[in-house]
Amino acid sequence: MSYALIIAEVRRGVFEERNLDSAGIAALLGKEAVMLIPDGAYEAGNIAETVVKVKVAEEVFLNPLNLKNILGQVFAARGNPDLIVFTHSSFGMESAAYTAGAFGFPVVTDVSGYDKEKGVFLKSYYSDKIFGEFKASGGPVVISVRSGSFKEFAVDKAAKAEEMEGAAPVETRTFVEYVEEEKADVDITKADFLLSVGRGIGSKEEIPAYEDLAGRLKAVLSGSRPVIDKMWLPKPRQVGTSGKTVRPKVYLAMGISGAFQHIAGMKDSECIIAVNKDTEAPIFQYAHFGIIADIHKVRDKLKEIVG
Amino acid sequence: MNILVFAKRVAATQEEELRIRDEGAAVDLSKVPFKINDWDNYSVEEAVRIVEKTGGTVTAISIGDAESDEVLRRAIAMGARDGFLVSSGEIFHDPGVRSRLIQNFIRKENIPFDVIFTGVQSEDDQFGCVGGILGACLGLPYSSMVIGIDAVEKDHMIIRRELEGGLQERVKIAVPCVLSIQSGINEPRYVSIMGIRKASKVERKVFQAADYAAPASAGIEVVRWTYPEKKGGATMLTGELDTVCGQLLGILKEKGVFQ
Numbered sequence: 001m002s003y004a005l006i007i008a009e010v011r012r013g014v015f016e017e018r019n020l021d022s023a024g025i026a027a028l029l030g031k032e033a034v035m036l037i038p039d040g041a042y043e044a045g046n047i048a049e050t051v052v053k054v055k056v057a058e059e060v061f062l063n064p065l066n067l068k069n070i071l072g073q074v075f076a077a078r079g080n081p082d083l084i085v086f087t088h089s090s091f092g093m094e095s096a097a098y099t100a101g102a103f104g105f106p107v108v109t110d111v112s113g114y115d116k117e118k119g120v121f122l123k124s125y126y127s128d129k130i131f132g133e134f135k136a137s138g139g140p141v142v143i144s145v146r147s148g149s150f151k152e153f154a155v156d157k158a159a160k161a162e163e164m165e166g167a168a169p170v171e172t173r174t175f176v177e178y179v180e181e182e183k184a185d186v187d188i189t190k191a192d193f194l195l196s197v198g199r200g201i202g203s204k205e206e207i208p209a210y211e212d213l214a215g216r217l218k219a220v221l222s223g224s225r226p227v228i229d230k231m232w233l234p235k236p237r238q239v240g241t242s243g244k245t246v247r248p249k250v251y252l253a254m255g256i257s258g259a260f261q262h263i264a265g266m267k268d269s270e271c272i273i274a275v276n277k278d279t280e281a282p283i284f285q286y287a288h289f290g291i292i293a294d295i296h297k298v299r300d301k302l303k304e305i306v307g
Numbered sequence: 308m309n310i311l312v313f314a315k316r317v318a319a320t321q322e323e324e325l326r327i328r329d330e331g332a333a334v335d336l337s338k339v340p341f342k343i344n345d346w347d348n349y350s351v352e353e354a355v356r357i358v359e360k361t362g363g364t365v366t367a368i369s370i371g372d373a374e375s376d377e378v379l380r381r382a383i384a385m386g387a388r389d390g391f392l393v394s395s396g397e398i399f400h401d402p403g404v405r406s407r408l409i410q411n412f413i414r415k416e417n418i419p420f421d422v423i424f425t426g427v428q429s430e431d432d433q434f435g436c437v438g439g440i441l442g443a444c445l446g447l448p449y450s451s452m453v454i455g456i457d458a459v460e461k462d463h464m465i466i467r468r469e470l471e472g473g474l475q476e477r478v479k480i481a482v483p484c485v486l487s488i489q490s491g492i493n494e495p496r497y498v499s500i501m502g503i504r505k506a507s508k509v510e511r512k513v514f515q516a517a518d519y520a521a522p523a524s525a526g527i528e529v530v531r532w533t534y535p536e537k538k539g540g541a542t543m544l545t546g547e548l549d550t551v552c553g554q555l556l557g558i559l560k561e562k563g564v565f566q
C-alpha cells in the first residue's frame with residue numbers, strides 16, 4: 001500500500017509544531033499519512049489518517065538506532081511506504097540520514113518546496129542562494145522538511161489510533177540526561193530592540209564598537225551562531241533554532257546572511273532591518289528594510305549622528 | 308584512540324554572487340574562493356585535542372580533486388598525523404554514494420579506527436547526511452550535533468548533543484562509533500602559513516575513488532538548479548551613507564525604540 005510515514009518529533013512531552021510541515025508535504029503529495037509517535041500524552045492533533053503509538057519512552061524513540069528497529073517492524077507489518085518524513089531538526093537531521101543509510105534508501109534533507117508538475121523536491125544550497133530540484137529513485141525516499149515550508153497544506157484527517165510494541169532498546173547508545181543552558185546576564189527575548197551581529201563583523205576586536213553602538217541606540221546586542229561559536233558573544237545571546245526565538249519591535253541585523261536556522265529565530269519580529277554588502281544575501285527576502293553597505297561604515301556613521 | 312576525520316573543501320559563497328550556467332545544468336563556481344568546511348575545522352580540532360590526551364592518531368581524509376590536498380595540509384598543521392586524499396573528479400550529489408564510497412575505502416584499505424568524525428553538515432550542500440549514512444552502513448552507533456565530549460573511555464564516550472533552544476542532551480555511546488561534530492564545540496587553534504608549509508613536507512597518501520566506488524541502486528539526482536523564489540523582499544534604503552543612516556534612525560524613531 002502506498003503511504004507516507006511521518007516520524008513525529010516530540011521533546012519532553014511536547015508535540016513539536018514543526019510536525020505540521022511533515023503532515024503538509026504528505027497532503028501536498030496526496031499520500032495517505034501514517035504517523036509514528038512514542039508513548040505519552042501528546043497533543044498530536046488530527047493531521048494523519050493513522051497515528052501509531054509505539055509503546056516506548058520518548059528518549060528511546062528519539063534515538064536513531066532504536067528508530068531503525070522500530071521502522072523495520074513497521075515495514076514488515078505495513079509494507080514499505082513511498083515517503084518517510086522527518087522534521088529538519090536536531091532529531092530529524094540525525095535520524096533521516098541514519099534511516100537512509102540503514103535501509104539503503106535515497107535521502108533529500110532540508111526540503112523546503114515541492115513542484116507537483118515535475119515531481120521534484122526543492123532543497124537549499126549555499127545558504128539559500130541556489131536551490132536544487134531533486135528526483136529520487138529506487139525506493140521509499142527519506143526526506144527532512146524545513147520548518148514553516150508546508151504547514152499550510154496540512155489538513156484535518158481521521159487520526160485513527162493504533163498501538164504497537166517497540167523493539168527492545170539498544171545498549172550502544174543511551175540517553176543520560178538533559179542539560180540546561182547556562183544562565184544569561186540579559187534575556188534577549190525580552191528586548192524591544194535587538195542589534196544583531198553576524199560573521200560579517202570579521203573579528204572579536206569589532207565587538208566593543210558594536211556594543212558601544214548598541215549602548216547609544218539603547219539596543220541589546222545579540223548574534224548569529226558563528227559569532228557565538230567563536231565565543232565573541234555568550235551563548236544566551238544567540239538568535240536562531242539552536243538559540244533563542246525573538247520577536248522584538250525592531251531587529252537590526254548587521255553582517256548576517258540569513259540562513260534558515262537564523263531566520264526561524266527572528267522572522268516574527270515586527271520590523272526587520274538588514275545591513276549587508278551582498279545584494280543577494282537571503283536576509284533581504286525577509287527584511288522590511290535593507291541597506292547594501294559595509295556594516296562598519298554604517299556603524300561609525302550612526303555613532304557620529306547619534307553622538 | 309585512533310580517530311578518522313573527514314574534511315571537505317567547500318566553496319565559500321557567503322559574499323559571492325552565484326550564477327547558474329547552461330540553463331540550470333550547473334552552478335558556476337569558477338570565481339569563488341574555496342576553504343575547509345567550517346564544521347570540519349571544529350572536528351579536526353576536537354580529534355587532535357582528544358588524541359593529545361589519550362594518545363593515538365588523527366587521520367584526516369578528504370574526497371575530491373587534487374586541490375582538496377589543501378584541507379589535508381591544514382589538518383596536519385593542526386596536529387593530524389596522516390592525510391589521505393581519495394581522488395575523484397566526479398560529482399556525487401548523492402550523500403549515500405559518498406558514504407558508501409567511504410565505507411568501501413575504510414574496509415578495503417583496512418584502516419583501523421576507534422572513532423570516525425564528520426562535520427554536522429557541509430556549508431555548501433548542507434545535506435548533513437554523510438555521517439549518519441556512514442554510521443548506519445558500518446553498523447556502528449551514531450550521533451550527530453555533538454557539542455561536547457565529556458569523557459573518553461576505552462569502550463564508550465559520554466557526549467553532549469545540541470538540541471533546539473539552547474537545550475542539550477547527554478548521551479552514552481559505545482566505541483567504535485561515528486560522531487558528527489557541531490560548530491562551536493571548541494575554539495580551533497590558529498594555523499599559520501609557516502605551519503602549513505611545514506605540514507606540506509609530511510607525505511599525503513593518494514587513493515583513487517574509482518577503486519572503491521559502489522554501484523548505486525537507489526539515489527537522488529539534481530534535475531536542475533534554480534534561484535530562490537523572490538518573496539517581495541525589503542524596501543531598500545539608498546543614497547549617500549548620511550542619508551541612509553538618517554533614514555534608518557527615522558525608522559527606529561517611528562517604531563518607538565529610539566528617541
Ligand SMILES: Cc1cc2nc3c(=O)[nH]c(=O)nc-3n(C[C@H](O)[C@H](O)[C@H](O)COP(=O)(O)OP(=O)(O)OC[C@H]3O[C@@H](n4cnc5c(N)ncnc54)[C@H](O)[C@@H]3O)c2cc1C
Pocket residue numbers: 090127197198199200201223224225226227238239240241242243244254255256257258259260261262265275276277278281293294295296321322427428
Ligand atoms: C543544526 C544547526 C543549527 C543551527 N542553529 C543556528 C542558530 O540558532 N542561529 C544561527 O544564526 N545559525 C544557526 N546555524 C548556522 C546557520 O546555518 C548559518 O551557518 C549561520 O546562521 C550563518 O551566520 P552568519 O549569517 O552570521 O554568517 P555568514 O553566512 O557567513 O554571513 C555573513 C554575512 O556578512 C556579510 N558581510 C561580510 N562582511 C561584511 C561587511 N563588511 N559589511 C556588510 N556585510 C558583510 C556577508 O555578505 C554575509 O552575508 C545552525 C546550523 C545548524 C546545522
Ligand SMILES: Cc1cc2nc3c(=O)[nH]c(=O)nc-3n(C[C@H](O)[C@H](O)[C@H](O)COP(=O)(O)OP(=O)(O)OC[C@H]3O[C@@H](n4cnc5c(N)ncnc54)[C@H](O)[C@@H]3O)c2cc1C
Pocket residue numbers: 125312313314315316333334344346347368369370371395396397398399400401402405424425426427428429431432433434435436437438
Ligand atoms: C554545484 C555542485 C557541484 C559539485 N561538484 C562536486 C564534484 O565535482 N565532486 C564532488 O565530489 N562533489 C561535488 N559536489 C558535492 C556533493 O554533491 C556533496 O558533497 C555530497 O552530496 C555530500 O553532501 P554534503 O557535502 O552536503 O555532505 P554533508 O553530509 O553535509 O557533510 C557532512 C560531513 O561529511 C563529510 N564530507 C562530506 N563530503 C566530503 C568530502 N568530499 N570529503 C571529506 N569529507 C566529506 C564532512 O565531514 C562533512 O562535514 C558538488 C555540489 C554542488 C552543489
